Amino acid sequence: MSETADWPLYEIFIRARGGLDHKHVGSVHAADATMAVEHARDVYTRRLEGVSIWVVRSSDIVASDPAESDALFEPARDKIYRHPTFYDIPKEVETL
Amino acid sequence: MYTQGLLEPGGKATPAGAAVEDEAQLRRFQERIDAEEKIEPKDWMPDAYRQTLIRQISQHAHSEIVGMLPEGNWITRAPTLLRKSILVAKVQDEGGHGAYLYSAAETLGISRAELIDQLLTGKAKYSSIFNYPTLSWADVGAIGWLVDGAAIMNQIPLCRCSYGPYARAMVRVCKEESFHQRQGYDIMLQLARGSAAQRRMAQDALNRWWWPSLMMFGPPDGASQHTALSVRWKIKRFTNDELRQKFVDFTVPQAKFLGIAVPDPLLCWDEAAGQHRFGDIDWREFHEVLKGNGPCNRERLAERRAAHDAGRWVREAAAAHAAKHAARAAAA
Secondary structure (H helix, E strand, O other): OOOOOOOOEEEEEEEOOOOOOEEEEEEEEOOOHHHHHHHHHHHHOOOOOOOEEEEEEHHHOOOOOHHHHHHHHHHHHOOHHHOHHHOOOOOOOOOO | OOOOOOOOOOOOOOOHHHHHOOHHHHHHHHHHHHOOOOEOOOOOOOHHHHHHHHHHHHHHHHHHHHOHHHHHOOHHHOOOHHHHHHHHHHHHHHHHHHHHHHHHHHOOOOOHHHHHHHHHOOOOOOOHHHHOOOOOHHHHHHHHHHHHHHHHHHHHHHOOOOEHHHHHHHHHHHHHHHHHHHHHHHHHHHHHOOOHHHHHHHHHHHHHHHHHHHHOOOOOHHHOOOHHHHHHOOOOOOOHHHHHHHHHHHHHHHHHHHOOOOOOOOOEEEOOOOEEEOOOOOHHHHHHHHHHHOOOHHHHHHHHHHHHHHOHHHHHHHHHHHHHHHHHHHHO
């Protein structure tokens, strides 16, 4: 019963209000990017959830591999000196 | 709107491939689940977990899509322009819920075309409730109040489901579902406060939708094949019977407020248990509806197929348009 392959998948990013980042909200199938914006409008902003929409072909996203996440993120784990709370500053010193 | 977590004909909880899965991986997976970590699409997962989710999420998506039909039936006959606008918005939400859920299912490695095909060929199930007819305007009220009410009961725990994309889709669905339930109760309230004929309509709708709504929670726990594994994997947080009981306890006082009677002579408050007792559900009827012998099974599928076929030229035209523009952009 299925006639053709699916339309390409687009990932949808929405800016909820001016001043905020675009945030990933989900995905839609569409014949092209213009249609993806229209579908995203209908599917993800029926209640004023956004003021701006980005669409990106899902196949264009390059993601890190969860199996490699240790190798990728482990090096940051022991570098606690990158955080301001690592440093004890005497109480007498103000505005630091 | 809802999934009953039913076994598909010939479906198996543990596919043959499961045997070769690494014990250590399985153990690590269960530890992550136990620690309330979310599982994401690219993470390792047991094949049975993947298949269970595909079945459940797609049944849920199909239910949203087929669920547009009984209510869509009343769009042209809604009593006022406001009621019509509300109903259009609600039916559009159901389409949106289907879209969120199909997307979530696709993250597990099944295509949209396959999912739609499974619905249209009758291979996949959808909630039994949508195989009942909407005979009067009061049915639109009863669906919002009872059917969406039962759906909310089932879906709120799904917001904490272990599979990330499903949980996120459910958060979105639940936010919208409350509007559905309240607009339904609002219709019932207006009828209950209306003429004698309108009150009779409200009562008649409750009479017909009460038992099918209780069946929405699926077979009793003893007969439900999926509950134990789904609970261990945190796909399911409560059993069918627990949710059904909660629904009865919530809904009975709402019916009382409307001044209409729940059609169950055995319904009573059990003081000691702190909950309602209710009569036996006719599981024969439930299984007949599931098998395809409900009042509207054939009509619903025929309507979905007709809509799919009627839309074919639109899909083809859109694809041709996109291909033409892509070719022109490449040539420029």
